Amino acid sequence: MPELPDWMRPPRPEGWLAEDLDNLPDAPRHTELIDGVLVFMMSPQRNWHRRVINALDRTLAAQAPEGFEINSEMTVRLDDYNRPEPDVIAATTTIDRDATWYEAKDVVLAVEVVSPESQHRDNAVKPRKYAEAGIGHFWRVDDVDSVTTVHVYELDDLTRTYVPTGIFRDTLTVDVPFPVELDVQALYA
Incomplete structure (x- = not known):
């Protein structure tokens, strides 16, 4: 070796x-x-994964009101020992052009697009860590039997855990952290 x-x-x-x-x-x-x-993300990304991230990035950026920044491929500093990289982020601050991460306090939405190699982290580890850090909203996007599905969660401040608020396969419509309406199946078109 x-x-x-x-x-x-x-x-x-x-x-x-x-x-x-x-x-x-x-x-x-x-x-x-x-x-x-x-x-490390060592395996190649599937086409579905990359296209869904790009579509979410564009769609959320187009619908985000002033004061929100949408980004992808950036890490979030949760604490001294945790700096994960959500697939898409909505933040309430604009970071410097040379910055490589966001503070957890500024992130209002973390989105994970689940891949086979990241399934455990995206379904169990990261949501728990995001909730403990106080990130108010979490979306998990899955490819379930070739149907794109978005699971939407909101933080329960008392327990510092996420509670499910919806599962969307057709049109996702939410009011928080800002109003969003998107065609879920068009994310992979």
């Missing part, structure tokens, strides 16, 4: 910190930090 490159070795016994991600020049794109551990 080949030896690991130096940049893959954690700089401290307790693991990596959120700020370490910006100092890994040889790390693959879409490297995330979950519980102090680097998570």
Whole structure:
């Protein structure tokens, strides 16, 4: 087995910190930090996954009112040991052109488009971490038997967990975090 490159070795016994991600020049794109551990997106993305992300990015950007910024391929700093990368983000702040992450307090919606290799993280790990960090809304987009399905959740502030508010296969219509109406099946067209 080949030896690991130096940049893959954690700089401290307790693991990596959120700020370490910006100092890994040889790390693959879409490297995330979950519980102090680097998570790499190593397998190629499916066409469905990429097209749904692009469509959500465009659709949400077109419908977002002033004061909201829609972005993708950016990480969110949840705490010192967690900096995941939601597939799409809605934030209430504009970040600097050289920024590589958002503060959790500024993110109002995190969207995960589920892939086979990220299924456990997207269904269990990330939603729990987003809720604990106070991100008010979470959407999980699945390809269920070749039907695009959006599961919408809202944060219960008391329990710091998400509660389901809808499952959408045709037209998604929500009022929060801002009014959105979208054709779910057109996300993969």
